[in-house]
Amino acid sequence: MTESDISARPRAERTLWANRAGFGLAMATNSVFFLTLVMTRLLIAKGQVPAAVHPVTGLVLTVVMVGSALVGRAAVAAIRDDRVSQARQRLLVTALLGTLVIVGGAVVWATFPVPPTNLDVPASMVVHYGPTAYPATTMVPHPAGLYGQIFFTLTGLVAIESLVGLGALWSHWLPARFARLSPGNHWGLESSVLFWEFLALMWVVAYVVLYLI
Numbered sequence: 001m002t003e004s005d006i007s008a009r010p011r012a013e014r015t016l017w018a019n020r021a022g023f024g025l026a027m028a029t030n031s032v033f034f035l036t037l038v039m040t041r042l043l044i045a046k047g048q049v050p051a052a053v054h055p056v057t058g059l060v061l062t063v064v065m066v067g068s069a070l071v072g073r074a075a076v077a078a079i080r081d082d083r084v085s086q087a088r089q090r091l092l093v094t095a096l097l098g099t100l101v102i103v104g105g106a107v108v109w110a111t112f113p114v115p116p117t118n119l120d121v122p123a124s125m126v127v128h129y130g131p132t133a134y135p136a137t138t139m140v141p142h143p144a145g146l147y148g149q150i151f152f153t154l155t156g157l158v159a160i161e162s163l164v165g166l167g168a169l170w171s172h173w174l175p176a177r178f179a180r181l182s183p184g185n186h187w188g189l190e191s192s193v194l195f196w197e198f199l200a201l202m203w204v205v206a207y208v209v210l211y212l213i
Contacts, residue, residue: 016187023194027194034154034157038154041209041210046213049213053147055207055212057108058211061203064097064101065098065101068101069196069200071094072169072193072197075094075189079186080186095170095173105155106159109152151210154209154210
């Protein structure tokens, strides 16, 4: 695409193109820390997933998250076609499913299994979590273990970003803000859904890395 081709576009379309390009750059930058954690898991902490960690809940939440992103994409398509009522309904479903994912993630954190405290390991091979010592290099399902450290850091990062994305979705669903959307003016909604789709991809990668590898 040449510079003359871009300049020939209507101003609104050029602005949308620039917004999308800037959004892509922002997401690429945003993914650096996430990918660093993924590589840490693969290169340093790769090993058998602790038996006490059950993948079913994580799989269910991941599927719901992906479904939420797909419904969000349908909401953007509806607003482009000026189907306002359908767009708002689909946006509501997207936000509700996203809220369910966040609540489910909080439950996973609250029910994370804790191993017995009578672990007999050399003093040089333990870390302290509160008053108790745990192995520093074994893959025990506890925040003090290597797996637990990566689990909570990776899922915590995804959860924080998901809260930001969820807030954006709910804000666009509010009547006062949704009323300003139109087929020619919906970048705010589109960017929120794009971010939500990016988060859904992060959920998929995190699930594979934490539960299957």
